[in-house]
Structures are given as structure tokens and as C-alpha cells.
Amino acid sequence: MSTPGISVLEGKYMVTMDLFPQQSKEFNQMHPFYEYLKEGRFTTTRCKDCGAEPFPPRLLCPECYSTDMEWIDWPTVATVIEVTEEMVGVPLGFGKPPLVHALVDLQGKRTFFIRVINCKQGELKSGDRVKLAVFEVDPVPQEVGRDIVEIPRVFYAFEPEK
Amino acid sequence: MTERNVCVIAGGMSKWGVREGSQRDFFQEAAKACYQDNPQLNPKEIDGLLVASAYTERTSYQTHLAPLVAEYVGIRPKNICARVELLCASGSSAIILAFGMIKSGQADVVMVAGGEKLYTPQKWEVFYSELASVDHDWDAAQGLGLPPPVFAMVAKQHMKQFGTKKEHLGQISVKNRRNAAKNPKAQFQTPVTMDEVMSGRMIVDPLTLYDCCPITDGAAAVVLAVEEKAKDITDKPLVYVRGTGQASVNNMSANMPDWTTWEALKIAAAQAYKKSKVEPKEVDVAMTHDCFTISELIEMEDLGFCEKGEGGPFVESGQNDIGGIVPTNTDGGLLGCGHPFGGTGIRQAIEVTRQLRGDAIQQVAGAKIGLTHNLSGFIAAHTVLVYGKEVA
Numbered sequence: 001m002s003t004p005g006i007s008v009l010e011g012k013y014m015v016t017m018d019l020f021p022q023q024s025k026e027f028n029q030m031h032p033f034y035e036y037l038k039e040g041r042f043t044t045t046r047c048k049d050c051g052a053e054p055f056p057p058r059l060l061c062p063e064c065y066s067t068d069m070e071w072i073d074w075p076t077v078a079t080v081i082e083v084t085e086e087m088v089g090v091p092l093g094f095g096k097p098p099l100v101h102a103l104v105d106l107q108g109k110r111t112f113f114i115r116v117i118n119c120k121q122g123e124l125k126s127g128d129r130v131k132l133a134v135f136e137v138d139p140v141p142q143e144v145g146r147d148i149v150e151i152p153r154v155f156y157a158f159e160p161e162k
Numbered sequence: 163m164t165e166r167n168v169c170v171i172a173g174g175m176s177k178w179g180v181r182e183g184s185q186r187d188f189f190q191e192a193a194k195a196c197y198q199d200n201p202q203l204n205p206k207e208i209d210g211l212l213v214a215s216a217y218t219e220r221t222s223y224q225t226h227l228a229p230l231v232a233e234y235v236g237i238r239p240k241n242i243c244a245r246v247e248l249l250c251a252s253g254s255s256a257i258i259l260a261f262g263m264i265k266s267g268q269a270d271v272v273m274v275a276g277g278e279k280l281y282t283p284q285k286w287e288v289f290y291s292e293l294a295s296v297d298h299d300w301d302a303a304q305g306l307g308l309p310p311p312v313f314a315m316v317a318k319q320h321m322k323q324f325g326t327k328k329e330h331l332g333q334i335s336v337k338n339r340r341n342a343a344k345n346p347k348a349q350f351q352t353p354v355t356m357d358e359v360m361s362g363r364m365i366v367d368p369l370t371l372y373d374c375c376p377i378t379d380g381a382a383a384v385v386l387a388v389e390e391k392a393k394d395i396t397d398k399p400l401v402y403v404r405g406t407g408q409a410s411v412n413n414m415s416a417n418m419p420d421w422t423t424w425e426a427l428k429i430a431a432a433q434a435y436k437k438s439k440v441e442p443k444e445v446d447v448a449m450t451h452d453c454f455t456i457s458e459l460i461e462m463e464d465l466g467f468c469e470k471g472e473g474g475p476f477v478e479s480g481q482n483d484i485g486g487i488v489p490t491n492t493d494g495g496l497l498g499c500g501h502p503f504g505g506t507g508i509r510q511a512i513e514v515t516r517q518l519r520g521d522a523i524q525q526v527a528g529a530k531i532g533l534t535h536n537l538s539g540f541i542a543a544h545t546v547l548v549y550g551k552e553v554a
Contacts, residue, residue, distance in 0.1 A: 005283075016220075017290070021299035055416050056300050082322075084314045086305075086366045091289045094305035101304075101311045101366075103319075103421075113315065113415035115304040155303055 013141045019093045020137045024151045027142075030057050032071055037154050042076045042132050045069040055110055076132035077161060078104035078112065083124045104130060104158065115157040123160065130158035167553045168264045169392035169400045171385050172200035173512035176277070178380030178500045179349035185215070185222045185279035186234050188381035192275060192505075193235035196383040203385060203395050205235070210242040210269035212260050214252035214276030214504035218245070220291040222279050231275055235383075241269035247504075249295055250453065251408075251536035251545040252276055253382070254507025258406045258547065260386045270388045271395075274511075276504035277381025288377055296540045297414040306415070309453065310374055312540060314366035317456040320422045321368070324471035328368055330478055331455035332359040335372040337483050338452060338491050342498020344523050349378050349500030373455040378500025382508035384515070389553075401518045403547060404531075404554040405438025407431060410543040418541065427464040427537065427544040434533075435466075438548035442466030445548075446529040447517045448488050449510035451537045452495040458482065461535055462490070465546070484524060492517065492524045507545065510534035514549050 003009040015022070023034040036043045046053045047061035048068040055074075060067055085098035100116040102124060116124055117133055124130075135157070139150040174195025176188045197205060213228040224230065228243045242263055246256040253276035260272040280288050292307035306312065320326045336356055342348035354372055362371035392400055409429035412418050419425050435441060442465060450465065452458035459473035467488050468476040476482065482490040493499060493513040496506060514532035516522040530552070536545040 019293060020303050056297070056414060082315055082318050084311060084318060084367050086311050086314075088363070088365045089289060089308040089310060091293055091305060091307040092286055093290075099305050099311075101306070101315070103315050110416040111418070113301065113304065113306065113312070115306075157304065 018140070020153060020155050022140065023153050024140065024142060029059060033057050034154060036071065037134050037156055040076070040132065040134060042074050042156070043071050044074055046072045053109070074109050075107040078106045078130055078158065080104050080124060080126055080128045080130060081111065082126055083116070085121060100124060102130065102158070116159060117157045118159040129161040131161045133157050133159040166265050166267060167389040168261050168386055168403045169389055170403065170511060170515045170549070171387045171392045171396045172196050172203050173382070173384040173508070173515050174199045175347050175382035175505065175509055175512060176380050177347055178378050178502060178505070180281060181379035183379070185218065185224065185277065186230065188277050188279065188379060189231045189275055190234050192277060192381035192383040196273070196385060200385070200396050200398070202397065205237050208237045208271050208273050208385065209240050210260065210263055210272035211237060211239040212242065212256040212272065212274045213245045214247070214256040214274065214508065215245060215278055216247050216249045216252050216503040217278050217280060217291060220294065221282055221288065235275070237273060242272065248543060248545070249538040250451065250501065250503050251507055251538035251543060252504040254510065254534060254536045254545045254547055255408065257384070257386070257403070257507060257511055258408060258545070261403045261406060264386055264388050270391055271385060273383055273385050274508060275381060275383040276508045278502035278504055279379050280377050280502060281379055301415050301540060306540070310366040310369055312415070313454040313456055314369045316421050316460070316541070317368050317454070320456060320460065323422055324474065326459065326474040328360070329356070330459060330474040331373055332356055333477050334452065334455040334458050334482070335359045335497055338495040338497040339372070341492055341524060342494025345493045345499065348494040348498050349376055350494070350498050369454060369456070375453050375496035375501045378502045380500065380502040380505055382505040382512060384508055384511050399519045399551065401515045402550050402553050404440065404550045405434045405436070406547045407433025407437070408543065408545045409433070413539065413542045415540050422460065423470060424460060424464050424537070424541060424544065426542070427461065427535070430544040430546045431465050434546040434548050437554065438550065439554045440531055440548050440550070444531050445488055445533045446531050447492060447514065447526045448490045448533040448535070449493070449495065449513055450490055450535040452491055452497050453501060453537070455497070457537065458490065458495070465533070465535060484526065489526045492522060492526065507534065507536050510536070511547070511549070518549060518551050
């Protein structure tokens with residue numbers, strides 16, 4: 001893989017140009033989120049002391065400042081509040097326009113601003129239901145000792161529930 | 163201990179737009195314009211420098227920017243020399259910090275310079291870099307880079323809840339482009355008609371081309387000074403920073419408390435009004451963050467210039483235009499001037515300073531109190547400053 005204009009970067013991985021988060025335990029203590037995601041589960045952390053369920057998942061409870069957190073499952077089906085379609089400015093890596101965005105109610109847990117995939121232009125409407133959709137993204141070529149090991153990754157969007 | 167009051171004593175900006183040149187070129191142009199605004203200012207007397215830039219590492223591959231700017235604009239700060247970053251509100255954040263430095267006696271004369279080189283040799287990169295502007299691991303990975311989808315969602319909900327019309331948004335675009343056409347430093351030099359605005363190409367429904375501010379290169383600079391020195395350095399009317407506020411209540415979209423009432427803006431505004439001993443009805447001129455037309459409309463409501471949900475009729479009756487209750491974005495705003503992130507809060511300070519000095523291009527007669535407002539990130543932080551012809 002060559003990098004035009006910067007020949008020394010041929011074949012090199014650049015974290016500063018990566019669309020997706022680091023998901024290995026070496027680079028992210030929230031790595032269980034992605035491991036559960038591979039099982040089709042949408043999770044976050046709950047504080048064992050005060051019961052708060054912050055999202056994104058984290059080490060420190062933002063309500064009572066405890067670090068005694070546990071992983072819990074959240075719903076994987078949400079209801080569309082509003083939908084819009086991005087025709088111009090879709091960043092590289094997110095397909096051809098339109099990029100469908102929706103504001104969804106995750107069964108009272110949070111209002112999420114999510115990407116909707118497997119959805120035709122004009123298909124999605126307020127009140128429709130969408131479900132979690134997990135897909136593979138580029139693995140990270142990570143140094144392990146003297147070797148480069150490809151760490152598989154996934155990410156999520158939602159898709160119409162049919 | 164005598165109260166230390168803080169004044170703006172000079173301000174200037176480079177030409178903004180799709181520019182030939184580098185980040186460091188634009189900072190020199192802005193400094194030159196700032197020095198020319200007040201020939202009595204000896205740049206060697208500037209004892210502090212704060213530089214506002216958000217994308218310097220991404221689009222110019224340059225960190226440690228403040229000493230570089232100091233070197234290029236010929237100043238030798240001895241009390242502070244650092245960069246401030248809060249994306250679209252970097253400039254106004256730096257002004258707040260300069261204000262605090264001077265107020266507390268840590269510095270006497272501070273330059274605040276801000277700007278960006280956003281256009282790169284291949285344009286895809288700036289869109290891609292925008293993915294760093296929100297929570298990268300969660301929101302950006304959903305494809306939320308450039309902000310139009312977020313503001314489109316806000317507009318849709320405001321329309322649904324309050325009956326706001328696309329024409330209300332269009333009126334803001336027409337006003338700000340008309341104002342920009344009179345400002346030689348603005349990116350856009352031509353006005354647009356309501357017909358052109360309403361038939362603009364779709365970006366993200368309901369936002370069309372003229373609802374969105376452009377991508378912009380450029381820089382701006384102001385100099386703040388303690389009142390005692392300011393009196394010696396300028397013969398122009400003094401303009402005081404009266405009070406400031408900055409608030410954040412969430413970062414990731416999932417934690418946004420309300421999409422059509424911006425809680426952090428209300429908090430920041432309440433702080434700024436309280437510290438400056440000003441009420442919304444006393445504001446004579448405002449520069450608000452019109453990154454999108456819907457933003458200016460909601461800002462009219464949440465800054466207290468009209469009731470919640472009344473932004474549409476307020477705009478329709480011209481209350482945010484010259485001759486109205488609070489002439490807004492008299493220099494063209496972001497929609498007309500463009501938006502080099504770190505430069506915007508400083509551009510706003512320059513226009514408010516001119517309005518209060520009485521030498522603005524489109525002067526609001528008798529303006530005594532001016533306000534600036536920035537929002538940044540995923541509508542995640544709000545910054546409000548109140549300026550006046552007199553101290554608070």
C-alpha cells in the first residue's frame with residue numbers, strides 16, 4: 001500500500017487517520033464493549049454503588065465517582081424519532097450519499113444519533129423501529145514484539161427492523 | 163486593591179476565504195491588520211500571547227504553535243505564550259483566558275490570535291479530519307464528521323415543535339450574506355436573494371447550501387490591555403470586556419439534554435449577563451455563532467432576545483437585523499465571513515469592538531453593549547462574552 005506524496009509511509013498504519021476506535025486491551029480498557037458487540041450485544045457499564053448507567057461505558061462513575069463498574073446489556077432495538085439524509089460532505093469510509101442518520105429512542109435508555117445502514121433513500125420514517133447491526137471494519141496492524149499482528153475489529157450502526 | 167479593568171485596544175484580520183498561503187502567512191496578515199488598527203501600540207510592549215487554533219496539528223502538522231506565531235509576528239511574550247483549543251470557540255476561549263490573566267495582574271497587554279489553514283492539497287482530508295471534532299470513538303464512528311447532520315436534526319425538531327419555517331432560516335442567510343458583501347475581509351462578497359437561498363442544493367434535509375457556513379482559511383488578532391495602559395496606548399474610545407461565561411453539560415450526542423433548547427448556552431449566557439450586570443434587552447449588537455441558519459435562530463431564543471419558540475417570528479419581523487431589537491452578525495457572521503475555527507471568536511470581538519467604538523462598517527447607532535457567542539463541537543460547549551463602552 002503506497003501513500004502518495006509520502007513515500008516513507010509505504011505500508012505503515014496511522015492511528016491519527018483511523019476512522020474507528022482502538023479495540024484491543026493494550027489500547028482500550030473498554031475493550032469488552034467490542035467483544036460483546038461481536039456477539040450481537042449492545043452493552044454499557046453500570047455503577048455497582050449508585051446504579052448509574054453512563055454511556056459511553058467508562059471506568060469512573062460520573063455520578064458518584066466510584067470505580068466499581070460492571071457490564072450490562074442494553075436494548076438492541078430502538079424507535080426512530082427523526083431521520084435525515086446527508087447528500088453532501090459524507091466522509092470517506094461511510095459509503096456513497098445518502099448517509100442516513102436517525103435520532104432514536106433506545107427504549108428510554110438514551111436518545112442516540114445513529115447511522116442507519118441497509119436502508120434505501122426515503123425508506124425510514126419517524127416511528128419506525130431499527131435494530132443493532134454489527135459489521136467488521138479494517139483490522140489494526142499492531143506491533144506485538146517484533147511482529148505485526150492484525151487485530152480484528154467490529155463497529156455498529158442500526159438497520160431497519162423488517 | 164484597585165479593580166483591574168480590561169479593554170480591547172486593537173483588532174484586525176486577514177482576508178478570509180479559500181486562500182492561497184499557509185497558516186503562518188495568515189497569522190502575519192492578521193497581526194499586520196491588528197497593528198495598523200492601532201498605530202500607537204508598540205508590539206514590543208505585548209507581554210502575553212494566546213493562540214487559538216483547532217486543526218493546526220491535522221492540517222498544518224504543527225503543534226507548539228504559540229512560540230511560532232510569536233516569532234513570526236515579532237513579539238516576545240514574558241507572562242504567557244500558549245495555545246488554546248476549543249474547536250469553533252477556541253478564539254473566544256482564549257479571550258476569556260487573556261481577560262483573566264490581565265484582570266488578575268498576571269499580564270498587562272495580551273495578544274489573542276486565532277486562525278486555521280483548513281484547505282489541504284486534497285480536499286477530502288478536511289472532511290476526514292472533521293471526524294476528530296466530535297467524540298471520535300462513538301459519534302465520529304457513526305459518520306458524524308462535518309456538523310450539518312446534527313444541525314439538520316435540530317432544525318427538523320424545531321420546525322416540528324414550534325412551527326419554524328424554512329423561510330425563517332433563509333432570511334438569516336440573506337441577512338448575513340448581505341452584511342458580508344459590505345465587509346471586504348469576508349469570504350463571500352456577493353449577496354444572495356431569497357429565491358437563490360430557497361432553491362439551494364440539498365446538503366442534509368432541511369438544510370440547503372446557503373444554510374451552512376463554508377470551510378475557510380484565515381486568521382484574526384486582537385490585543386487586550388489593562389485599562390491604565392490602554393488609556394496610554396489608544397486615543398480611540400475604550401471598549402471593556404464586562405463579563406464572560408462558558409458552559410458544557412455534555413459531549414457525546416447520547417448525553418444531549420435537549421436538542422432545541424441549548425442548556426449550556428443558557429448557563430453560559432446567565433453567567434455572562436450576571437458578571438457583566440447586563441440584561442438581554444440591554445444588548446445593542448450581537449455576534450452569534452451562525453454556523454447554520456438554525457443556530458442563529460435558536461441563539462436568539464436561548465440568549466433571551468425573544469421567547470422560546472419565537473425565533474421564527476423574531477427573525478421574520480427583522481428583529482435580528484439592522485434597525486431591529488438586536489442587530490446580529492453585522493459583519494456577515496460565519497455564514498458570510500466563513501469560519502476558520504480558531505479565528506471566529508476573535509473576528510466577533512473585532513466587530514463588537516468596532517461597533518462600540520463607533521467605527522464599524524455597518525454601524526449600529528449608539529451601541530453601548532455588545533455580545534459574542536460561540537458554540538463548539540456537537541453543540542457541546544457554549545461561550546458568551548459581553549463587552550461595553552463602560553465597565554460593569
